[in-house]
Amino acid sequence: MELENKTAIVTGGSRGIGKATCIALAEKGANIVVTARSRDEIDEVRNMVEDMGRESIAITANLRERSNVENMVEKAIDHFGAIDILVNNAGVAVKKPLVETSVEEFDTVMDVNVRGLFLCTRYVLPHMLERGHGTIVNVSSGAGKTGIGQLSVYSASKFAVIGLTESVAQEVSGKVGVYAVCPGGVDTDMYRSLYHNIPSLKPEDVAANIVKLCLPDSGTASGSCVTVYS
Template sequence: MTASTAPLAGKTALVTGASAGIGWATAIALAHQGANLVVTARREERLRQLCAEIEALGTKAVFYAGDAAEENTASQSIALAIANFGHLDIVINNAGAGNYKNLIDTSVEEYDSLMDANMKSGFLFSRFAAPLFIEQKSGTILFISSVAGLQGIGGEAVYCASKFAQIGFAQSLDAELRKHGIKVGSICPGGVKSEFGLGRGRTEEYIRSSHMMEPQEVAEAIVFACLQPPNVRIPQMTVRHMG
């Protein structure tokens, strides 16, 4: 299979939080399926490296470096997709942060930061993509939530709240946008081996010795949701490790 004959050939996908972990792995996995990519995150050098790896697979990639919780990052990333590829087909709202603390150890600033990273970012990218998707009567929006968005966990109240918010937002968007041919869903992974929670309740040793999934394994589930036929959508998918 070549890039030109792959299932997503000619499609354009946008991945937020693409500089590491699930975002990086998902961008690579989508490129393997033939998609052109717009990738965004705050670390420009990592995005340059990612784009080089994507183009080595035979597809095209551009990046926008910025905070996904800022309106300008969302609007400019989507404008970049139109300017370079003429259209946008898939938005993966993956940008986010973890903070595993008891309530009394969590500051107001940490609450605001977590809600911005995990919820506001998805709102912004969906808000700017939706008019394009409505006009073309197609599109896929996926939120990378968590099993922590399905059941509350002690010591993770604010993190769970942000992830529950993603699930509710995605369900509402599904009801709102489905009549326009737009698919909206949530992917809810269990633990993943990435830098996501380092210094915020997780250590390198904990991650290394755990049964948590590799980012590439979660990326395969995300791509699966993107590859469904036009009349099939996946509103919610839970992905767990075998540990």
């Protein structure tokens, strides 16, 4: 298996794209650190990974809090000895016109989608650089490449994800691969909370593209943003 003996952290790993990514990485042999805010849900995913013969730990964390992120990274390294892959997947969205969006809603979206990603990368990246290798995949969105009405704050946060991806990729060129994945509408709980239709794109489709970027022979240039629309 291409990722045997590798360890991956997946944020927002309790459902949707995160859960599918945990399973897809485990299928390639990776051990999984699954993290989200819901203990019951991450325990369920951990059990699924362990049933596949992989090792897994579940860590509850509020990614908006620096101490939570530091603790998560320390526990992952203490348990597995290394972190080879980080998938920054956790995200939230608000669907309403900008003039109806509260400051609190803006702060929540930016804190989870941007600050959380920054903190996870900030505390995992030095470990990867010390070891001389690693892969970071940031889940952005098609809304991070083209603004979408009533998703202004979400779009802004996902544009920021792409900017962070491209900038960090330049900073660590040749040492750690840093990528963004930009899916269209995906059949997840978050999407269904915003829209009434059911998109054809499934979490497993996005997870498959994330895994490809984590493989040793991915062949994709660091800093790339991979679109997933079908």
